[in-house]
Amino acid sequence: MTKASDLFVQALENEGVEYIFGIPGEENLDLLNSLKDSKIRLILTRHEQGAGFMAATYGRLTGKPGVCLSTLGPGATNLVTPAAYAQLGAMPMLMLTGQKPIKKSKQGRFQILDVVDMMRPITKYTRQVVSGNNIPSIVREAFRLASEERPGAAHIELPEDVAAEESDEKVFEVNTIRRPSPDVKAVKEAVKMIEASKMPLLLIGAGANRQRTRTALQAFVEETKIPFCNTQMGKGVLDERQELFLGTAALSADDYLHHAINKADLIINVGHDVVEKPPFFMEHDRKKVIHINFFSAEVDQVYFPQLNVVGDIAESVEQITRLIDLQKHWDFSYYTKVHDEVESHITKYFKDERYPMLPQRIVNQIREILPDDGIVTLDNGVYKIWFARNYKCYESNTLLLDNALATMGAGLPSALAAKLIHPDKKVIAVCGDGGFMMNSQELETAVREKLHVIVIILNDNAYGMIKWKQEGMGFDNFGLDYQNPDFVKYAESYGAQGHRISSDADFSETLNKCLDTEGVHVIDCPVDYSLNHAILNVKIKEQADAL
Template sequence: MTKASDLFIQALENEGVEYIFGIPGEENLDLLNSLKDSPIRLVLTRHEQGAGFMAATYGRLTGKPGVCLSTLGPGATNLVTPAAYAQLGAMPMMMITGQKPIKKSKQGRFQILDVVDMMQSLTKYTKQVVSGNNIPSMVREAFRLATEERPGAVHIELPEDVAAEEAVEQVLPVNQTRRPSPDIKAVKHAVKMIEAAKMPLLLIGAGANRKRTQDALQEFVEETKMPFFTTQMGKGVLDERQDLYLGTAALSSDDYLHYAIDKADLIINVGHDVVEKPPFFMEHGGKEVIHINFSSAEVDQVYFPQHSVVGDIADSIRNVTRQIDSQDHWDFGFYHKVHDEVNSHITKYFNDNRFPMLPQRIVHLIRESLPEDGIVTLDNGVYKIWFARNYECYQPNTLLLDNALATMGAGLPSAMAAKLIYPDKKVVSVCGDGGFMMNSQELETAVREKIDVVVIILNDSAYGMIKWKQEGMGFENYGLDYKNPDFVKYAESYGAKGHRVDSDESFTKILNEALSEGGVHLIDCPVDYSLNHSILNVKIKEKADLL
């Protein structure tokens, strides 16, 4: 006989769980006691939301479900945003929540919500454990579903009385499932379409960044010499220093890159994820699209591909590469002009040393300061567009941005998780002042856990993204400005080191010293967003003569 909470921890160990992020409550005490002697490490956070973001990022980077823990009621409701973050972003994550006794209650409805029902629309799987003997199969099924394409969030509720009861079952073996290969006829038809096109163009989306598709896509690009572009969450799959990289679709329209997209007669869309803003719009009688993904396309008004290759992405691309022949009639000359124009546009302000600093300058200096495998995590704000467009990624998952839920508050917890997974890599979190303050208390967690991380706060004392939209729509500025604390003193109060940038020259010096010294560093950097409208809002019709 085994206590149910012990069996639960054994099931997690069986799945290879390394960390549980979270805040236990009294309903989790049996589970907490079972965890005490486990090799699984509990990372106690200061808010359940921070725990959920850390678990989701663990899943994003490893492909294995990250695990987070909360009590019932308010603890569980604080996991709603991380659940949506993981589900929309296709990040495998398991949430474990406690509950009052379900077999004999003496407390009425105090703190009791139907958490399983609440999680129904936010997860791939949500269940309450009603018997300790159900634990092995429930945990195994939850992990299977969390990992299976398309990955996402799962939830198990473990009531207090069930956790304390005896169970006789044993954990189930973990069997890895191979993803199916694509249909041979589908591959041949895709090859035929690509060879017949005049100006084919390769698009790399979020799905291609979830699994190891880098080698297969690089072989395809080298064989065909075909230019490519990415969505925001597809950045880094291929080294973006190569001449065939046209850029990232950071805006939905009206950008230099979109002029190239409009010229394409065929787009090979690899790893399309419907949650990302569409980087192009289809029209009947317009460009054709080949959909290459783990699953068939979700069809809507702007995306209805003419052909699909369904199966393991890397396997699909390799099959296409083996069969395709480069064509003399392919015309990539226009794309090369776009590449040069995009580079000229993006690098224009790299050396502008005005103060407060331009986001373009900050992006450039961070890229110069980090090694090739350094990781940048972003919170959410207008600066995310500048990083998507201007930050060159050399390796997969080295720029972690959220173009799915696009929530604020995830930047710092994501950086902490990344550093736990990759202790030898340099990790920088870039946050707006608004987003940082939504989970700033996790600085204490980072200090306590001895997580080396550098946090750069882009300080404009406002909700800058909404202010930019407000101005762009012709409204007067109203309701979006606030006052910030002294961020240097704030960092020091948690035991971190605080720095204030007072000139362009001081930024790189402070950043490099913080990266080399280790520990938790916070850098308060004033930012100037005044050029957002004049640079981001470039209209296609104004570029025709340039291209």
């Protein structure tokens, strides 16, 4: 016989779990004791939300569910935001929560919520373990569903009396599930549509940001020379230094890229995820769209593809590449002009040395300094637009931004997870001052774990994204300004190293020094958002029409 909590840990080990991020409570003590002698590392965090963001980022980077742990009640409710973050962002994650005894309880309803039901709308799977004998099947099913396309969040509640039970069950074998191949007729129809079009354009979405897809899409682009663009969460699938790259759809409308998309008579939409609206609106009898994904398209008023190629994305693209013939009537001359115009537009402020620094300058400096495989994790703020538009990704999953839940507070925890997974890579978290303070306590986790991470705080003493929207909508400036702590002293209080930027030249020097010096570094960088409207309100339509 095996203690149920030991069996639970064996099931996690069987799934290849490396880390559990979280904060145990008394209801988790059996499980905690079982972890003591396990090869799984417990990463103790300072808030359950940070633990959830770390687990989700682990899933995003590895394709395997990251695991986080909390107690019942308030600990479990603190996982709601990370659950939504993973679910909307298609990041495989498993949450483990404790619970009071369910068979005999003398504590009334103290701290007791229906956590399973609470998690139901924001997970793919949520289940309470009512018998130790059910643990192997429940764990296997949670991992299967969390990993399966479309990936997302799963939740298991383990009550303390069940964790203490005995069981003679064994863990389930983990079998690889092969995704189905695309329908041959659909592939041939896709080839026919691409060959018949005059200005086809490849659009790479969040669902294409998977292993193997990069190789297949690069082969397609090299073979056909069809230009490509991406959504924010499709960044990095292909190297964005290529001449065929037209840019990232970082704005809702009326950027240079949108005009290129509007000119296209066929969009090859690979990995479209409904969490990111497509950067175009379909109209009947105009633009045609091929939807290539693991599942068919959800049809709405502005997205109703004429063809669905359903199956493993990489295999679908590979088959199309093998069958397609280059066409003399393809005309990419307009796209070439757009590429050149985009390059000129987004690089305009790269050399601007004013202080406080412009976000465009900061983006450029980070890109110039960071190695090709360095990882930048973003929190959420107006600077995310500038990173999406202006920061070129050379490798997949090197710019971790959230264009799904778009929550604040995830930037720092995501950086810690990225560094744990890739200890040999340089990792930088870029946070607004507002987002940083929402989970700044995880600096202690980073210091305790001896991680070499750099946190750049873009400091404007305000909720800058909302101020930008407030101004753009003609409202008075009200209710969004605050005062920050001394971030240098704040960092030092955790045992981290604090740095304050005092000039443009100081930024690159400081960042280089931090990248070369082990430890946790916090860089307080004043930022100037005053040109946001001026830059984004350029008369792009007239310029694009004149190309």
